[in-house]
């Protein structure tokens with residue numbers, strides 16, 4: 001049997017427990033031997049030389065002799081005594097100095113080395129395997145994707161480039177294949193031709209090679225997280241079916257949440273003509289009012305489908321207060337978004353956004369703001385070698401002097417997007433102190449830091465791994481789901497046929513799943529019905545657009561499947 005990493009870890013844990021017992025036994029044996037010699041020492045000293053020593057002195061003497069330290073402060077003076085001391089020295093050399101290290105090495109070090117040499121990662125899937133998903137480039141995004149897909153019936157196989165990585169991934173509980181992603185023979189052995197999908201987050205040149213090689217074997221869809229949107233054409237030409245320029249997508253997410261200007265620019269995604277958007281309230285005349293008082297629905301036809309405050313989602317009601325930290329989630333048409341923009345009559349030039357970090361994501365955010373004519377200031381420790389379009393202030397943003405000099409106290413918006421989550425949390429806290437009202441959007445490189453960023457003062461946190469995982473899941477499951485923020489999804493589903501002829505209120509779709517129906521789309525009418533009345537009569541040509549948590553979305557699937 002080929003040992004797997006998890007099997008190996010299990011074996012080692014069992015083996016180590018057994019070996020600890022053996023070691024304890026050996027130590028007891030040594031202790032008894034020392035005690036026995038100490039008694040014998042007392043006996044011989046009295047009978048041979050008429051000298052008395054305590055048991056403690058006996059133990060002390062035995063240990064100094066057995067370890068060959070032999071201080072010489074207590075010594076025998078008779079031949080019989082010398083013979084006894086020699087026997088004790090020799091047993092010390094044998095049992096303490098030779099055997100003990102040997103026991104330690106053979107019980108603990110050797111099994112580990114032996115087993116890691118014996119570990120052979122899988123390099124091949126059984127012939128005839130089909131319908132699996134191959135994941136290349138195990139990193140935070142692909143890991144979050146696999147966690148998201150946990151519990152679904154799709155078998156995932158992660159490809160690790162080397163044995164050490166394979167071992168680590170197997171310990172995490174994943175099914176692993178070890179091999180070179182661009183090697184044709186390996187891809188054949190990974191049954192890439194019969195896969196349900198291929199997902200990759202390797203670098204773009206490697207991905208091009210992988211796509212070309214995989215295309216020779218079959219036409220499984222290939223979803224690619226691309227480093228650069230400029231590479232999209234090349235990746236498609238090589239055979240990628242879905243190219244996801246994640247840094248550009250994240251940059252857009254950050255930029256549109258950091259400025260109030262351009263309601264149309266806050267559109268996150270769309271289901272046909274139905275747009276889903278977010279609008280920060282800070283900087284608009286709506287601050288301090290309630291949702292029922294602002295002229296939203298009447299003037300623009302938009303519907304508020306949710307409210308976000310520091311990452312916490314709440315359902316909207318006429319009495320919901322709008323503060324500087326509120327973000328309103330909106331559903332409606334493009335015309336509606338334009339009317340909102342006209343209604344707010346904001347001047348782009350009045351906004352000012354500071355961007356901390358000019359990597360790919362920071363650069364993409366700056367590009368989006370530039371297109372909206374929103375002035376911005378970039379700060380980075382280093383020059384971005386791939387960007388000639390933007391000037392940045394050079395320096396470490398965690399130096400508070402630099403942050404102050406960049407004008408943080410007067411800025412309207414702030415984007416925190418370094419690749420270091422600790423720096424991002426630190427910067428969120430420092431900036432919130434310097435400017436209590438600034439619209440602060442931060443990027444979390446790892447999902448587990450989202451809460452800390454909110455706690456530090458961010459108004460909105462974009463988790464790069466969740467966004468990436470969500471897009472990959474949509475592509476693979478051919479599902480229509482928009483991730484608004486951690487824990488809130490907007491999704492489109494066909495009307496469960498049994499409700500045809502019922503009114504929305506009678507169907508109880510919302511009560512049974514916990515989701516709210518935010519719009520209805522019809523096959524025969526491109527115009528969406530936004531915020532449908534409870535009396536709307538349903539028919540089978542309708543699709544429902546709902547908002548809810550991922551659990552509620554799942555419940556909807558289970559109840560109405």
Ligand code: ADP
Nearest residue numbers: 357358359360361380381382396397398418419
């Ligand atoms: P991505 O491309 O995903 O945005 P990068 O690693 O390319 O990530 O970019 C992160 C940027 O953040 C880098 O340009 C880096 O110099 C910058 N950065 C990291 N820490 C700090 C800091 N303390 N102050 C200023 N810039 C920083």
Ligand code: ZN
Nearest residue numbers: 363366387390
């Ligand atoms: Zn740039």
